[in-house]
Amino acid sequence: MTLSTEDIKARVEDLFPGIRKDLEDLVRIESVSADPERLSEVEKSAEKTRDLFAAEGFEVEIVRAFDGAPPAIVGEKKGPEGAPTVLLYAHHDVQPENDHADWDTPPFEPTEVGDRLYGRGAADDKAGIAAHIGAVRALGDDLPVTVRLFIEGEEEVASATLPELLGKYQDKLKADVIVIADSGNWDIGVPALTTSLRGLIRVDVELRTLGHAVHSGMWGGLAPDAIMALVRLLNTLWDEDGAPAVEGLVSGPAADVDYPEERLRAESGAIAGLQWVGKGSAVERMWTQPAITITxxxxxxxxGASNTLSPSARAKVTIRIAPGDSGENAVAALTQHLEKHVPWGAELTTKVVDTGEPIALDATGPAYDAARAAFTEAWDGTAPIDMGVGGSIPFIAEFLEAFPQASVLVTGVEDPDTRAHGANEGLHLAEFKKVVVAEALLLQKLGA
Incomplete structure (x- = not known):
């Protein structure tokens, strides 16, 4: 039976207290994948996620790339014979909460304040899991597609075993459409589909000028210290206006989207009088141009510093690379630049920490038509915009490689004030409800 938009909205409204409870139960689990002391919590969140989907009629299991690897959840709920297959992705691990004093509410006790639910993972990305559960629950016996699951347990630590998992379980994950719930919307009341993301390289850069520390009074003014040399080298990475000065990095145009100045300042937390860096429109600088940061x-x-010349100093150079570029090219361009600009004969050492590829999705075709219609209906007539994201989700490239024929839709529950990865991460509850409605409508339209 095909449900009307109003029927689906009514079902989600009735089911929402239970969907929210499931989300809160997940938030209470401290599944910080970067913390070895809390790996048992990651296991606990995998088990809870498995049980939630099993209760919705999924054949579901916890899987690993190898013994001791982080736990992921794979499952399936069959639709009608011959129906399309849709793979739903989210991740159940979360970022560290860091200093509890920075939080206004306990990080692992979901707390409603105003129109938001606060807690680590309340948005990124346990709300993605809850949205998938809610959409399937709302359709119930009227599920018109076969739904497959892949809920990852190591996204916040770079998805190291993802390629092995995708290869090992490819037959159980293959789908016509992949819905990745790990991004966000343009604003409260304005949905979005993420169609491009920057990639990432991180390189440790070390300069050595001396074999050991020496007295600054005896040798200062003759021998350059390593910090002095490193500062001089790092300064060459940017032009006078703050734009990247590394030759060979790729840039491109961005969508014609208005990003008001007052919103930019409010969302970035920029201090009064701060000047922006770079060239081009704001969205080009954030979405489709490279950005270099010392992290x-x-x-x-x-x-406690002594009056000595430091023999060595090290920096982590992070470059967000634009769609159309590659990690290999960016590493080569940065390395060549550093070697060219090393001052005073200092000894340079570089080490690539990791790379992640940028993505530009083909946002056309029946799956995108269905998504745009579903979002417009869920948001009461407001159509989604095609949005770029300045951050990186490197695993999307892995999905595109593993399933080249699938349409990949990148959606999510976040909004400009979500504060994912930071203190006081929060989920806008009314927007979350619309996300659940939109996904249920999307599944129904894909089944049609």
Whole structure:
């Protein structure tokens, strides 16, 4: 039976207290995959996720790439004979909560304040799991497609075993359409489909100028210290206006989307009077141009520092690479730039920490038509925009490689004030309800 939009909205409304309870139960599990002390919590969240889908009629199991690897959930609920197959993706692991003092509410006790539910993973990405559960629950016996599941347990630690999992369980994951619930919407009341994401490279850069530390009074002014040399080298990474100065990195145009100045400042937390860096429109600088950031420094601390010349210093250079570029090209371009600009004969050492490929999706075809119609109906006539994301979801490239014939839809529950990965992560409850409605409508339209 085909349900009307109003029927689906009514079902989600009735089911929403239970969907929210399932989400809150997941948030209470401290599934921080980066913390070895909480690996048992990651196992617990996998078991809870398995049980939630089993209760909806899925044949579901916990799987691993190999013994000791992080747990993922694979499952299936069959639809009518000959119906399309849709793979639903989310992840059950979460980022560390870091200093509890930075949180206004307990990070692992879901707490409603105003129109939001706060807690680590309340949005990223346990709400993605809950949205999948809610959509299937709303359709019930009227499920018009075969739904397959892949709920990952290591997304927040770079999905190291994902290629092995996709290869090992390819027959159980193969689908006509893949729905990845790990992104966000444009604004409260304005849905979006994510159609491009930047990639990422991280490189540790070390300079050495001396065999050992020496007295700054005796040798200062003659021998360059390593911090001095590293600062000089790092400064060459940007032009005067702050745009990347590394030759060979790819840039491209972005969608013509209005991003008001006041919203940019509010969402970024920019201090009063701060000037933006780079060239081009705001969305080009955030979505389709490279960005270079120093995300870590190893050097003596200010407190207790002695009057010596540091023999070595190290920085982590992170580059967000634009769609159309590749990790291999970006690493080569950065390495060549650093070697060319090493000052004063210092000794340079570089180490590639990791890379992730950028993505530009073909946002056309029947699956995208169905998604746009579903989103427009769920948001009461507001059509979704095609949105770029400046961050990276490297595993999407793995899905595209493993399932080249599938249409990949990147959706999500986040909004500009979600604060994923930071303190006070929160989920806008009214928007979350619309996400559940939209996914149920999408499954129904795909089945048609």
């Amino acid at each position: 870590g420094l190893d050097a003596p601390k200010v407190d």
